[in-house]
Amino acid sequence: MRHTYASAFVISTIGNDPINTFQQFMIAYGGKNIVTKEGRFNGRDPHIHEAVVKAVDRLSTLYMGGYIPPSSVNWNDADDNNAFHAKLCVMDYDGTLSTELAMLRKQKAEYNDVLTIPPLLHNDGSQMATQYGVNCAIIPKGAANIEVAKDFAKYLIRLDVNGKYLKGGLGRNVPVLPELVKDDPFWIDPKQDSHRPPYVKEAFGGGELVPFYYIHNPAWAKVRSEHPFNVAIHDVIKEGAKPQDAVAKAYARIEEIFSTFEIKA
Numbered sequence: 656m657r658h659t660y661a662s663a664f665v666i667s668t669i670g671n672d673p674i675n676t677f678q679q680f681m682i683a684y685g686g687k688n689i690v691t692k693e694g695r696f697n698g699r700d701p702h703i704h705e706a707v708v709k710a711v712d713r714l715s716t717l718y719m720g721g722y723i724p725p726s727s728v729n730w731n732d733a734d735d736n737n738a739f740h741a742k743l744c745v746m747d748y749d750g751t752l753s754t755e756l757a758m759l760r761k762q763k764a765e766y767n768d769v770l771t772i773p774p775l776l777h778n779d780g781s782q783m784a785t786q787y788g789v790n791c792a793i794i795p796k797g798a799a800n801i802e803v804a805k806d807f808a809k810y811l812i813r814l815d816v817n818g819k820y821l822k823g824g825l826g827r828n829v830p831v832l833p834e835l836v837k838d839d840p841f842w843i844d845p846k847q848d849s850h851r852p853p854y855v856k857e858a859f860g861g862g863e864l865v866p867f868y869y870i871h872n873p874a875w876a877k878v879r880s881e882h883p884f885n886v887a888i889h890d891v892i893k894e895g896a897k898p899q900d901a902v903a904k905a906y907a908r909i910e911e912i913f914s915t916f917e918i919k920a
Contacts, residue, residue, distance in 0.1 A: 660743060691871065
C-alpha cells in the first residue's frame with residue numbers, strides 16, 4: 656500500500672539537506688550559537704546541549720512514528736524534492752526554491768497551488784531565526800588562468816550582472832544584496848510569482864539570520880562532511896541508543912575535529 660507522509664525531512668548521512676534540516680531543528684530548540692563568532696564549539700553549554708538532544712530526539716521520533724518516508728534514511732539532496740513532486744509527502748523543507756521551480760517542467764498547473772512558507776514562530780511568539788548560506792566561487796590553486804578567473808569573478812558580482820544571473824535561474828537562489836530585490840517586481844510581486852516574495856521576506860524581512868557555522872571556523876566544514884548529528888539520529892533509530900548517548904558520541908567526534916583547527920586572534 657502506498658502511503659502519503661507528513662514530511663520530506665531528510666535524515667540521511669549524505670549531502671547538505673540532512674545537515675541543514677537538523678540545524679534548523681536545533682536552532683528552533685535554542686541551539687543557534689553552537690559555534691561562537693570566535694570559532695569555538697559551544698555545544699557543552701547546557702541550553703545548546705539540550706537543543707541538540709531535543710533535535711535528535713524529535714527527528715528520530717518523527718521517523719519512527721511513520722511521519723517521514725522510510726527511504727529518507729538513504730536520500731540524497733534531490734530525493735526530498737522528488738518525493739514531494741510524487742505527492743509522497745505533504746511538506747518539504749529546503750534552502751532554495753528548487754522544489755517549487757522543478758514543478759514548472761511537468762506540474763506547471765499545480766505550481767501556484769503549492770505554498771512557500773518561511774520558518775514560523777517559536778512557541779513564545781518570537782520569530783524563529785533562519786539559516787543563511789551563500790554559494791561561493793573558488794579559484795583552484797595552480798589554475799592555468801588565475802587572473803582571468805579573478806576578472807570573471809569581478810564581473811559576476813557586479814550588481815547588474817549578478818541580478819540577471821539570478822533571474823536567469825528563476826529566483827532559485829535569493830540575492831545577497833538587498834539592492835537587487837528592492838522595488839523589483841520580479842522578486843516581490845506575488846502576481847508574477849507566488850514563491851519568490853516569501854523567500855525574499857525570509858532573507859530581508861528583518862528576521863535574524865544565522866550564517867553557516869564554517870564562516871566562524873573551518874572545522875565545521877569537516878563536521879558537516881561527516882554528519883555526526885545525522886549519524887546520531889541513525890544510532891537512535893537503528894541501534895536503539897538514547898538521544899543523550901547518541902549526542903555524546905557525536906560531541907566526542909566534533910571536539911576531536913575542532914582540536915585540529917587552531918583559530919588565532
